[in-house]
Amino acid sequence: xxAKLSVxxxxxxxxxxLSACGEKEAPAPVAAPAAPAEKPVVVVKLGHVAPMTxxxxxxxxxxxxxxxxxxxELNAQGLExxxxxxxxxxxxxxxxxxxxxxxxxxxxxxxxxxxxxVGHLNSGTTIPASKLYADAGLPQVSPSATNPKYTQQGFAxxxxxxxxxxxxxxxxxEFAVKQGVKTVAIIDDRTAYGQGLADEFRKAAEAAGxxxxxxxxxxxxxxxFKAILxxxxxxxxxxxxxxxMDAQGGPLVKQMKDLGIKAKFLGGDxxxxxxxMKLGGPAADGQFCSLPGxxxxxLAKGPEFKSKFTTKFGYEIQxxxxxxxxxxxxxxxxxxxxxxxxxxxxxxxxxxxxLEGVTGKIEFDEFGDLKGGAISVYxxxxxxxxxxxxxxxAPVAAPAAPAxxxxEEKK
Amino acid sequence: xxIFLQQIINGLxxxxxxxxxxxxxxxxxxxxxxxNFAHGEVVMIxxxxxxxxxxxxxxxxxxxxxxxxxxLVAAILSCMALGWSLxxxxxxxxxxxxxxxxxxxxxxMSIVLQNxxxxxxxxxxxxxxxxLPKINFEFAGTHFTLVQVVIVxxxxxxxxxxxxxxxxxxxxxxxxxxxxxxxxxxxxxxxxNRVIAAAxxxxxxxxxxxxxxxxxxxxxxxxxxxxxxxxxxxxxxxxGGIGNLAGAMAGGVLLGIIEALGAGYIxxxxxxxxxxxxQDIFAFVVLIIVLMFKPSGLFGEKTGDRA
Numbered sequence: 001x002x003a004k005l006s007v008x009x010x011x012x013x014x015x016x017x018l019s020a021c022g023e024k025e026a027p028a029p030v031a032a033p034a035a036p037a038e039k040p041v042v043v044v045k046l047g048h049v050a051p052m053t054x055x056x057x058x059x060x061x062x063x064x065x066x067x068x069x070x071x072x073e074l075n076a077q078g079l080e081x082x083x084x085x086x087x088x089x090x091x092x093x094x095x096x097x098x099x100x101x102x103x104x105x106x107x108x109x110x111x112x113x114x115x116x117x118v119g120h121l122n123s124g125t126t127i128p129a130s131k132l133y134a135d136a137g138l139p140q141v142s143p144s145a146t147n148p149k150y151t152q153q154g155f156a157x158x159x160x161x162x163x164x165x166x167x168x169x170x171x172x173x174e175f176a177v178k179q180g181v182k183t184v185a186i187i188d189d190r191t192a193y194g195q196g197l198a199d200e201f202r203k204a205a206e207a208a209g210x211x212x213x214x215x216x217x218x219x220x221x222x223x224x225f226k227a228i229l230x231x232x233x234x235x236x237x238x239x240x241x242x243x244x245m246d247a248q249g250g251p252l253v254k255q256m257k258d259l260g261i262k263a264k265f266l267g268g269d270x271x272x273x274x275x276x277m278k279l280g281g282p283a284a285d286g287q288f289c290s291l292p293g294x295x296x297x298x299l300a301k302g303p304e305f306k307s308k309f310t311t312k313f314g315y316e317i318q319x320x321x322x323x324x325x326x327x328x329x330x331x332x333x334x335x336x337x338x339x340x341x342x343x344x345x346x347x348x349x350x351x352x353x354x355l356e357g358v359t360g361k362i363e364f365d366e367f368g369d370l371k372g373g374a375i376s377v378y379x380x381x382x383x384x385x386x387x388x389x390x391x392x393x394a395p396v397a398a399p400a401a402p403a404x405x406x407x408e409e410k411k
Numbered sequence: 412x413x414i415f416l417q418q419i420i421n422g423l424x425x426x427x428x429x430x431x432x433x434x435x436x437x438x439x440x441x442x443x444x445x446x447n448f449a450h451g452e453v454v455m456i457x458x459x460x461x462x463x464x465x466x467x468x469x470x471x472x473x474x475x476x477x478x479x480x481x482x483l484v485a486a487i488l489s490c491m492a493l494g495w496s497l498x499x500x501x502x503x504x505x506x507x508x509x510x511x512x513x514x515x516x517x518x519x520m521s522i523v524l525q526n527x528x529x530x531x532x533x534x535x536x537x538x539x540x541x542x543l544p545k546i547n548f549e550f551a552g553t554h555f556t557l558v559q560v561v562i563v564x565x566x567x568x569x570x571x572x573x574x575x576x577x578x579x580x581x582x583x584x585x586x587x588x589x590x591x592x593x594x595x596x597x598x599x600x601x602x603x604n605r606v607i608a609a610a611x612x613x614x615x616x617x618x619x620x621x622x623x624x625x626x627x628x629x630x631x632x633x634x635x636x637x638x639x640x641x642x643x644x645x646x647x648x649x650x651g652g653i654g655n656l657a658g659a660m661a662g663g664v665l666l667g668i669i670e671a672l673g674a675g676y677i678x679x680x681x682x683x684x685x686x687x688x689x690q691d692i693f694a695f696v697v698l699i700i701v702l703m704f705k706p707s708g709l710f711g712e713k714t715g716d717r718a
Contacts, residue, residue, distance in 0.1 A: 054635060057534030190688050216678075217688035221639065223629045226421040227674035228687045234414040247536055251629055259417070260547065260554040278538055279631055 042084040044341045045091050046071065046328060047109035049102070049119030049129070052094035055221060055247035058275055058318055060121055063143055064092055065313050066321030067118050070328035079332070082340050088332065095125045097220065099192075106132040114138070115341050116331040118324055123147030124192035130158045139347050141330055143323035146269060146292065147196040151367040159350065161323050161330060161362055162292035163373025165193075168268055169200020171375040171391040172290055176201075176239055176266060177208045179288075185214035185237035185263070187228060187252070189244035194220070197268045198243030205241075213237050218252075220245060225252045226259065233261050245270040250279020257283040264288070273318045277380050284380045288388070291376050293359045295387045296322060305358045326357035413552025418675045419668060424559045424628070426667020427566035431621040432644035433651070433659035434573060435614030441590045441654035442610050444510065448517040449497060451641015452524035453490050453615045457622030458539070458632040459532050461486035465540055479542035479627075486619040494615025498608050521638070528634035536633045539626040562624045569617055570660050577656060582609055590654070643694075650698050652708025661709060670694050 048067045050060035071088045079086050091114055093105040102125030109117060110132055117133055117140040120126040126145035133140040134155035141159045142150065148164045176184060184205055188198035202212055213235040216228040229252070232240060240256065240263045242249050249271035256265065265287040267276075272289035280287075296302030296317075305325065309317055331346075333355050338346035355362045363371040376390045432454055439447045465482030469475050501520050505513045546557040577583035588596040589606045597603045625640065626632040643666065651662025673693030677685050685692075701709060 053529065053534060055536065055633070058536075061534070215683075215686065217686045219688065221635075223631065223636070224421075224425060226425075227418060227671040227690065230414060230417045230421060230671075231675045231678075231687070233417075250536075251631055254630065258547070258554065258556055260549070275536070279536055281538070281630070 039080070040084045042081070042086050042341060044081075044086050044088050044116075044335070045112065045114040046088060046331060047112075047114040047117040047119065048090050048092045048324070049095050049105055049109070049117065049125070050092075050121035051097035051125075052092070054096050056097050056121070056245055059144075059245070059273070059320070060094070060097075062318035062321045063119070063121055063324040064090075065309065066143070066317075066324030067092075067328050069309060069312060069321075070325040070332075074328070074332050079336065081335055086335075086341060088328075093119075095120055095122075095129075097122050097125060097191075099124050099128050102126070102129045103132060105129075109133075110136040110138060115335075115343060117141070118143060118327040118331070120145060121320070122191065122193055123150060123196060126150050127153075127192055130155055133157050136343075137347070138343050139331065139334075139350050141327040141350075143327045144269075144320040145193070147192045148200075149192070149196070151369050155368075156351075157347065159330075159364055159368040161326050161357070161359065161370055162320075163375055164292075164369055165197045165200045165268070167373055168290055168292060168375050169197055169202075170204045171377070172197075172201050172241070172266060172268065173204025173208055173210070174391065175288065175290070175377055176205055176210060176241070179239065179264060179266075181210065181238035181264065183211045183213045183235070183237045184239045184241055185216065185232040185235060186212060186241045187216045187218060187225075187232075187243070189220045189222075189248060190217050191220050191244070193270060194243035194245070196243075197270075198241065201241055201243065201268075218244070218248060220248065222248055223251055225255050229255055229259050229261060232263075233259055237263050239264045239266055242267045242271060246273045246276035246279065250276045250281075250284065253280040253287060254283045269319065272378055272385065274316055274385070275318060277383055277385070280380075285382065286379065288377060288379050289385075291319075291378060292373055293323075294374055294376055294390060295378075296358070297387075299358065299360055300356070301358045322358045326355075326359050326362060329357060330355055330362055414675070416551060417553040418671045420553055420555050420559070422668030422671030423664065424555075424562050424667070425671065426647075426664035427563050428621055428625055428628070428640070428663075429644050429647045429667050430660045430663025431566045431569060431617050431624070432640060433648040433663045434570065434656065435618050436645050436648040437651075437653055437655060437659040438586075438610045438614045440648070441656075442586060443502075443506075443589075443593075443607055445502060445513050446517065446645065446653075447497070447502075447611075447614075448514070448641065448645075449501075449520035449524055450614065450618060451637035451639075451644065452521050452528070453493055453497075453618040453637070454622040454625065454640055455528060455632070455634060455637030456493055456524065457486040457490045457615075457619030458626035458636065459528060459537070459622075459634070460489045461619075461623045462537050462539055462626065462632055463532075465542070469540060475540060475542065479540070482542075483620070483623050486623055487616050490615040490619035490622070491612045494611040494618075495608055497615075498611040503604070503607075521641075525634055525638070532634055534634065536631050539630045539632050541630060542623075542627045558628055562628060565620065565624065569620055570656075573613070573617065574656060576613065582606070586610060646694065646698055649708055650701055652705075652711030655708070655710045658708055658710030665709075666694055666697075669697050 050063045052060045071090045074088045095102040095105050106129035121144050123145040126142050134157045146165045148166045188194040214232050253265050267289045269291045272291045277284045334350040335341050335346045338349040377388045378385045435450045461482035464485040465478045468478035501516050543557050585601045585606045589603050593603050647662040647666040648659045651658025674687045674690035
């Protein structure tokens with residue numbers, strides 16, 4: 001306990017030190033040009049919503065860290081928009097990955113008159129919240145909500161900076177066929193994300209001639225999967241697909257091994273994290289998962305972002321931190337081009353975004369989906385996520401080809 | 412058939428854990444009529460303390476088995492202290508107040524403990540070190556691990572120990588006397604405050620063991636793990652007849668097995684209309700049916716020897 005208390009004390013001290021640094025940095029760039037020109041400073045509030053507590057808190061923190069990094073860089077640049085100096089401020093909210101809580105905090109952000117929203121993390125919270133943002137005319141860029149429905153509701157304010165699950169499910173279905181399996185079992189966690197991804201995978205798998213022998217369900221707080229896995233075992237499925245997050249996927253793959261299930265495991269972006277490997281242990285080895293976009297290492301600004309992130313926060317990127325960073329940058333970029341921080345004024349410019357982000361080129365189609373979003377498949381090997389291949393998405397063919405070669409050798 | 416057996420094994424292991432936690436609920440309820448909703452959080456604290464102690468000792472070079480044992484002992488001791496403090500700080504000052512007051516306090520303590528644990532141990536899932544060697548058994552087409560065997564045996568031993576404590580020792584006699592009538596018991600020279608504190612301490616020790624077992628079974632632990640477990644254990648206690656020791660044990664095991672079979676067969680039984688995500692509903696429907704026909708639970712009629 002003593003040790004733990006001192007850890008707490010340290011982290012509290014660190015937090016104070018950090019906030020002190022932040023305060024020191026903030027006035028500096030403002031003070032310098034303020035002396036000659038006396039320009040007013042406008043505070044631009046950006047809402048950020050993700051689960052900061054609960055089983056997905058590590059992913060929420062990951063997104064938030066990406067957004068924090070972007071905001072700090074923007075403030076260091078000392079931008080001027082509409083003739084005034086702007087200072088970005090992140091208003092971070094916790095939606096607990098709960099759709100009900102998602103709409104409560106969305107209303108809170110609308111009432112707080114934020115200038116834009118980055119979030120939410122989960123599709124299940126993003127979709128109901130997007131209605132509130134749309135009614136308020138507030139631009140929303142989700143860094144991680146992959147359910148196709150989000151952008152198909154006809155809202156002019158809804159955007160996302162990664163490929164959606166129609167693309168991902170299709171790629172995963174094709175990948176399963178390439179693995180040479182004939183029968184698959186599908187498990188999902190009944191969230192908008194998990195269910196959506198599982199449905200898209202099912203469609204793609206059946207279209208490709210695979211036989212779905214079991215459809216089982218769990219929830220996003222479960223720890224015990226033995227009962228449904230036992231049932232899957234009786235169907236002798238050759239591949240188990242999981243639509244859900246890493247906090248369940250890790251224990252699930254472990255329990256598969258305990259029950260002597262030999263089937264392969266395949267999952268989407270929710271399980272494509274270091275956390276999954278930590279929780280899954282040796283059972284995670286050799287299994288596959290997919291992520292929207294390209295691996296950071298292969299992108300022009302990727303490695304730089306990765307080192308900036310780990311130096312600043314002292315922990316690894318989990319999943320969507322680069323996308324959260326890009327989401328903030330996309331909002332700031334359209335404010336710049338519109339020369340206004342007013343949502344009504346910069347929203348039209350947001351649709352015309354053409355930005356070279358950390359995660360690649362960002363352009364939106366008429367729905368607010370990312371144009372030409374690629375999907376990459378990874379394999380867990382010895383505690384690392386190894387890139388296998390990139391499927392789908394037009395502009396990725398060129399850089400993908402040379403990088404695919406070393407991954408093939410590893411296999 | 413082997414699938415059916417496998418589901419029974421899955422349920423038995425899960426049910427043993429429920430039973431162990433349910434005993435804590437039922438002991439406190441039996442003696443003072445309070446549902447200690449913070450009990451699930453005691454389980455969680457037990458698991459997290461044992462992770463920290465085991466991890467620290469193992470990192471210092473102690474063999475994992477011994478470190479795990481120290482972790483277990485540390486978890487039991489700190490949970491006993493926690494149970495005692497809970498009673499002393501949160502419930503004793505409210506003795507004699509309306510029944511709802513301590514119930515609300517209990518829910519409050521549950522939230523406080525969860526948040527304290529979040530501050531101390533962080534929000535992430537922690538991986539539990541594998542305390543026992545990974546040995547897989549195969550029997551008649553079923554698979555089970557050494558951890559599962561140990562969980563069932565250890566819970567049975569703990570329950571036997573508790574029954575001995577309640578029915579064969581002086582403290583147990585004092586507990587039963589206090590359960591029957593606290594006022595008369597104190598007139599007979601029973602220190603009821605001490606007996607109630609003892610019930611909390613013993614229940615918390617069982618919770619600590621359950622916490623370590625859950626942790627080493629799933630090899631994960633986090634600050635919210637106690638909530639749902641506590642709810643299920645409470646359901647098990649009600650199913651068996653709250654306030655009754657045998658009821659808590661039978662209720663726990665029964666609930667575990669119902670859940671496993673429910674998740675495994677509900678899809679086939681309803682022709683795919685209901686899926687395995689209805690496994691909790693299955694358990695609660697059984698609870699409702701039992702309560703409709705036997706409102707005091709399966710073993711509820713023997714209110715005389717509740718402890």
